[in-house]
Amino acid sequence: MPAEPSSDSLTIVIPALNEEDAIGQTITRCLEARPQIERRGGVSDVEIVVVSDGSTDRTAEIAQGFDEVKVIVFERNRGYGAAIKEGWRQGSGSLLGFIDADGTCDPNYFAEMCRRAREEGADIVLGSRLGPESRMPAIRRLGNRIYALLLGFLCGFQVTDTASGMRVVRRGALRHLYPLPDGLHFTPSMSARALLNGLRVIEIPMRYEERIGRSKLSVFRDGIRFLKTIISGVLCYRPEKIFLSFVALCLLGLVVLAAFPTEFYWHNRRLEEWMIYRFVVCHFLGSCALLLVLAAALANRMANLGPRRRQAVPFLAHFLAAILQGWTIFAIALGLVALGLGLLWPGIVEYLRTGHITLHWSRLLAGAFALFSAFQTIVFAILIKTISIWTEHREFLTRADEDAEARAAALDRIGSGLGT
Numbered sequence: 001m002p003a004e005p006s007s008d009s010l011t012i013v014i015p016a017l018n019e020e021d022a023i024g025q026t027i028t029r030c031l032e033a034r035p036q037i038e039r040r041g042g043v044s045d046v047e048i049v050v051v052s053d054g055s056t057d058r059t060a061e062i063a064q065g066f067d068e069v070k071v072i073v074f075e076r077n078r079g080y081g082a083a084i085k086e087g088w089r090q091g092s093g094s095l096l097g098f099i100d101a102d103g104t105c106d107p108n109y110f111a112e113m114c115r116r117a118r119e120e121g122a123d124i125v126l127g128s129r130l131g132p133e134s135r136m137p138a139i140r141r142l143g144n145r146i147y148a149l150l151l152g153f154l155c156g157f158q159v160t161d162t163a164s165g166m167r168v169v170r171r172g173a174l175r176h177l178y179p180l181p182d183g184l185h186f187t188p189s190m191s192a193r194a195l196l197n198g199l200r201v202i203e204i205p206m207r208y209e210e211r212i213g214r215s216k217l218s219v220f221r222d223g224i225r226f227l228k229t230i231i232s233g234v235l236c237y238r239p240e241k242i243f244l245s246f247v248a249l250c251l252l253g254l255v256v257l258a259a260f261p262t263e264f265y266w267h268n269r270r271l272e273e274w275m276i277y278r279f280v281v282c283h284f285l286g287s288c289a290l291l292l293v294l295a296a297a298l299a300n301r302m303a304n305l306g307p308r309r310r311q312a313v314p315f316l317a318h319f320l321a322a323i324l325q326g327w328t329i330f331a332i333a334l335g336l337v338a339l340g341l342g343l344l345w346p347g348i349v350e351y352l353r354t355g356h357i358t359l360h361w362s363r364l365l366a367g368a369f370a371l372f373s374a375f376q377t378i379v380f381a382i383l384i385k386t387i388s389i390w391t392e393h394r395e396f397l398t399r400a401d402e403d404a405e406a407r408a409a410a411l412d413r414i415g416s417g418l419g420t
Contacts, residue, residue: 009045010037010114010168011091015083016050016101020058023050026101027066033107041114049091050101051083059101081186093171100165105129109206113168116202123173123199124190127206128161159203162191162230166206173199185229192233239299243292250289258282271362279365290373294380297324301387325384333377340370 012030016023027050034046049070052060054077063071072086088096095114099105105127113125164187169177177193180186194201234241261275324332341348344367347359 008043008095008114008118009047009093010041010043010095010097010110011047011049011088011093012107012110013084013087013091013096013098014048014050014063014101015053015080015087015098016055016059016063017053017077017080017083018055018057018059019101020055020062022103023059023101024062024065026099026103026107027063027069029103030099030107031066031068033110036108037111037114040111042118043093043095043114045093046110047091047093049087051087053077053079053083079182079186080184081180081189082182084186085180085182088171088174095168096171096174097168098166104208105166106207109166109204110168112204113166116204117168117170120202121200122202123170123176124194124201125168126159126161126164126191126201126203127166128159128203129164129206129208130160159191159195159201161203163187181229189229189233192230193237196233196237239302240296243296243299247289247292247296250285250292254282254285254289257285271360276361276365279362283365283369286369287372287376291376294324294376298380298383298387301384324380329377329381329384333374333381336370336374336377340367340374343367343370 014023014026014030019026027048030048034048037043037046047070048068049072050063051072052063052074054074060071060073063069070090072083072090074083074086078086084098087098095117097110097113099107099110109127113127116122117125167187167190169190173194176197176199177190180193181189191201193199231242257278261271261278264275265271343363344359347357347364350359351357
C-alpha cells in the first residue's frame with residue numbers, strides 16, 4: 001500500500017572516489033528508483049547529489065553527464081564522511097540518505113527506509129547487509145558482527161550492521177550526531193552516537209552484492225579506526241559504561257580468589273602463609289574496583305558538562321552519582337580511615353612500645369587497603385567539588401548571557417516603537 005504523500009523530501013548523496021566503472025550504473029539505478037521511492041516512501045521529491053571526493057579518473061565527468069543530478073567536485077580527497085556531510089549540507093531534503101557508489105546496494109530500498117522513518121518516527125533507518133542474501137566477504141562480515149556485539153554491550157541496544165553504507169537520517173537528528181569524522185569510520189561513528197544518545201534507530205534487511213571495482217577499505221587499519229570510534233562515542237555519552245564494565249571484572253576476580261581463603265578461615269580460624277599472594281592480588285583488584293567505581297561516578301558528573309544526553313542515565317550510574325557526593329562521601333572516607341586504623345592500631349602501639357611489629361600480615365594488608373581506599377575517596381570528593389563549582393559557574397554565565405540577550409531584544413523593540 002503506498003504511503004501517504006507528505007512534505008518530506010529525500011536527498012540521496014553518492015560519495016565517490018575513483019568509481020568510473022560503477023558510478024554511471026549507480027546513478028542510473030537511483031534515477032530509476034525515484035518513482036518507487038516517492039510512491040512507497042511517501043516523499044514529495046528525491047534529489048540526487050554525487051560528490052567526487054578528489055577522483056583522478058572519469059568519475060566526475062561521468063556524473064556530470066546526468067542532467068538530473070547535482071555534482072560536487074572536491075579538488076583533493078577529503079574523505080568518505082566529508083563527502084557525505086557536504087552533500088547533505090548542499091542538499092535540500094528533510095530526509096538525508098547516502099549510498100555507496102560501488103553498486104553493492106539497491107537504491108529501491110530507500111522506499112522502505114523513508115516509509116519506516118515517516119511512519120515510525122525513526123531518526124535513522126539503516127540497511128543491514130548481513131542477511132542470508134548478503135555477498136559480503138567473510139572477514140568483513142565477522143568484523144561487523146564483532147563491532148555490533150561490542151556496541152550492543154556498551155550501550156544496551158543492538159544493531160547488526162554498524163557500518164552500513166546505505167541509510168536515511170532525519171535532518172533534525174544531525175544536531176545530536178555531529179561532529180562526525182571525515183573518513184571511512186563515519187558510519188560506525190554515527191551508529192555509536194545514535195545508540196548511545198538515545199536516538200531511534202531502525203534496521204531493515206537488504207541485499208548486498210559484490211562491489212564493482214577494487215575496495216578502498218583496509219580491514220585492519222579501518223577496523224582499528226572503527227573500534228576507536230565506538231570507544232570515543234561511549235566516552236562522549238556514556239563514559240560510566242566502560243568503568244562499570246571493568247568494575248564487574250575486578251569484583252569477579254576478587255570473589256574467585258578470596259573464596260578459598262575465606263572458607264579456610266571460617267573453618268580453621270587461621271590463614272596459611274602462602275595465602276599472602278592471594279591477599280595481595282585481592283588488594284590490587286579491590287583497589288582497582290573502588291577506583292573504577294569512583295571514576296564512573298566522576299565521569300557521569302563530567303558528562304553533564306559535555307553534549308546533552310537525550311537518554312536517561314542508567315540507574316546504577318545515577319545511584320552512584322547520587323550517593324558519592326557531599327557529606328556522604330566524606331562519611332565513607334571517615335569510615336574507611338576508622339576501619340584502617342582499627343586494624344593497624346595494635347601494630348602501631350606495639351611498634352611504639354617495643355620497636356618491633358608482630359602483627360599478622362592479613363591485618364596489615366586489610367588495614368593498608370582501607371587507608372588507601374580512604375585516600376582515593378577523599379581525592380574523588382575534591383574532584384567532585386571542583387566539577388560542581390565549574391557547573392555552577394557555567395550556569396551563571398549562561399543565565400547572564402540569556403538575560404543580556406533578552407535586555408538587548410527588549411531595547412530593540414522599544415527603539416523600533418519610538419521610531420514608528
